[in-house]
Amino acid sequence: MSYEISLQPGNHHFRADADETILEAALSAGLLLPHSCRDGACGACKGKVLAGEVDYGNVTEGTLPPDEREAGYALFCCARPRSDLTLQARTVTRAGDIPVKKLPCRVQKLQRLAPDVMLIDLKLPASEAFQFRAGQYIDILLADGQRRSFSIANAPHEAGHVQLHVRRIDGGRFTGQVFETMKEKDILRFEGPLGGFCLREDSTRPVVLVAGGTGFAPIKAIVEHARHTGTTRPMTLYWGSRDRAGLYLDELARNWQDEIPGFSYVPVLSEATAEDAWSGRKGLVHQAVLDDHADLSAHEVYACGAPAMVDAARSSFLATRGLPEEHFFADAFTFANQTN
Ligand SMILES: Cc1cc2nc3c(=O)[nH]c(=O)nc-3n(C[C@H](O)[C@H](O)[C@H](O)COP(=O)(O)OP(=O)(O)OC[C@H]3O[C@@H](n4cnc5c(N)ncnc54)[C@H](O)[C@@H]3O)c2cc1C
Ligand code: FES
Incomplete structure (x- = not known):
């Protein structure tokens, strides 16, 4: 029917x-x-x-x-x-005509970016084109049919591979495997691209990007795509983490500030330790955006990270800064439903 x-x-x-x-x-x-x-x-x-x-x-x-x-x-x-x-x-x-595919891939690089963050670089089959939009994610398909979602951290113009930034979850089945047993040349299967978290390229609104932890991954893809296409829209990235180690590609983001016209970067730590010797912004990342913007009614916001951060950003930006709901885009890193 x-x-x-x-x-x-x-x-x-x-x-x-x-x-x-x-x-x-x-x-x-x-x-x-x-x-x-x-x-x-x-x-x-x-x-x-x-x-x-x-x-x-x-x-x-x-x-x-x-x-x-x-x-x-x-x-x-x-x-x-x-x-x-x-x-x-x-x-x-x-959506255009980007097909969702189930593909095998090979782990071609594993790099520890922080004590609890691993970069996985996946080589895609040469025989099958894989298209995606900057900001989308893939589902890693586990042997028993379960899935685990991870955002693609590279921009679409870098064809042939997919980069992921995986945060280790205590007791996590897949992320535990990534840190303990996964090795280069391992074969995985995934489905993608998925999700609607991607830059609206027909808009001219100034962009505020809000990343929490590995929520930086799709934001990185969006920024690198924007740079590749030569967009001139003003973009400000707020990247929040508990400590300095969590800003695991801080230098890259600082370089963007020098290299991309109109781009600025605001790192924010919520639990900086004495060892961090941090003189930058402190507190919650969505609060830093609120502190810097009395009015977001003309902006577009892209937020990605833990569900609590995304919820706090959405509710406060809409209720107190006049951001129209249709200009708030988010990917919340919710946990996999263990039944699928
Ligand atoms: C659209 C989307 C994109 C995502 N992109 C990324 C990404 O780029 N990088 C990234 O690191 N993560 C990302 N996530 C989160 C990631 O999918 C989960 O952390 C992952 O599924 C955990 O798998 P696991 O098998 O290790 O844990 P599981 O074995 O599934 O879970 C073990 C325990 O930890 C809890 N748990 C699971 N995930 C989390 C979590 N994220 N935070 C806190 N507790 C958790 C579970 O409820 C369970 O109790 C994304 C999630 C979504 C929905
Ligand atoms: S996409 Fe429907 S609740 Fe997340």
């Missing part, structure tokens, strides 16, 4: 089967809705059901509180159609 879906803004139309999510059907139709985790954890895909019936799927009250559900909101990565629908997403863009 399939249903007719009308989608605003932009008056798009596509069909969705009863057993596929609205997000899956929209992506198959070449329409990019905001999304990140695709399993109900981050709330990025939340939108309104203006008419029709959906099966809400496996959502928690944390990401879709009862009052929002009553007001007509649904998580489009979980909701499946039960009738023809009219939907309102925060933004809709044409």
Whole structure:
């Protein structure tokens, strides 16, 4: 059974089967809705059901509180159609024709960037082109069908490989393996590219980039892509970490400041130690943005990192700095749903 879906803004139309999510059907139709985790954890895909019936799927009250559900909101990565629908997403863009693929890859480099951060460089098969947008992520496919999401840290013009920045999670199955047993030449499988966290290149708004920890990875891809395309938009990067070691490519970001016109870099430490000898900004990274901007109404913000940081940035920038919701883009590093 399939249903007719009308989608605003932009008056798009596509069909969705009863057993596929609205997000899956929209992506198959070449329409990019905001999304990140695709399993109900981050709330990025939340939108309104203006008419029709959906099966809400496996959502928690944390990401879709009862009052929002009553007001007509649904998580489009979980909701499946039960009738023809009219939907309102925060933004809709044409995804273009970048295919999502499942590919093998070979670990060609492992480099410890910080005590708990590993750079993995993956060589892609020469026979299969892999396209992606700066800021997107891939899912590493584990042998038993589970997946682990990691953002691509290099820009698309560097073809043939994918760079990841992996933070070690205590007791983490995959990230533990990365630090303990993974070696160069190991073969992995992944699916990608995924996600809608990428620079809106048709906009001229000044850009504020907010990274927490390894949330720097997709931001690095975005900055390197912007430099490659010669954008002249003003860009300010706020990179927050607990300590100095967590700013694991600090020198690279400082160099961008010298090399890219209109680019500035503000590193922020929340728990600097005496050994860090830190004379720079201190506190939470979203607070540094608030301190520097009385008004964000004309900006575009890209935030990536721990869910708490992304939530704090979203709520404070929208509520107190006039940032329009459709100009806030985020990837929250939620944890994998262990059942998929
Ligand atoms: C879209 C997206 C992009 C991401 N990109 C990156 C990236 O570029 N770099 C990166 O380092 N991480 C990234 N993450 C987070 C990363 O996917 C998880 O840290 C990873 O799945 C952990 O896998 P694991 O097998 O080691 O841990 P698991 O075995 O899945 O988890 C072990 C325990 O740790 C908890 N846990 C898992 N992940 C985290 C976490 N991130 N923080 C705190 N506790 C956790 C679990 O709830 C569980 O209790 C991204 C997440 C998403 C959704
Ligand atoms: S909750 Fe739907 S994409 Fe994260």
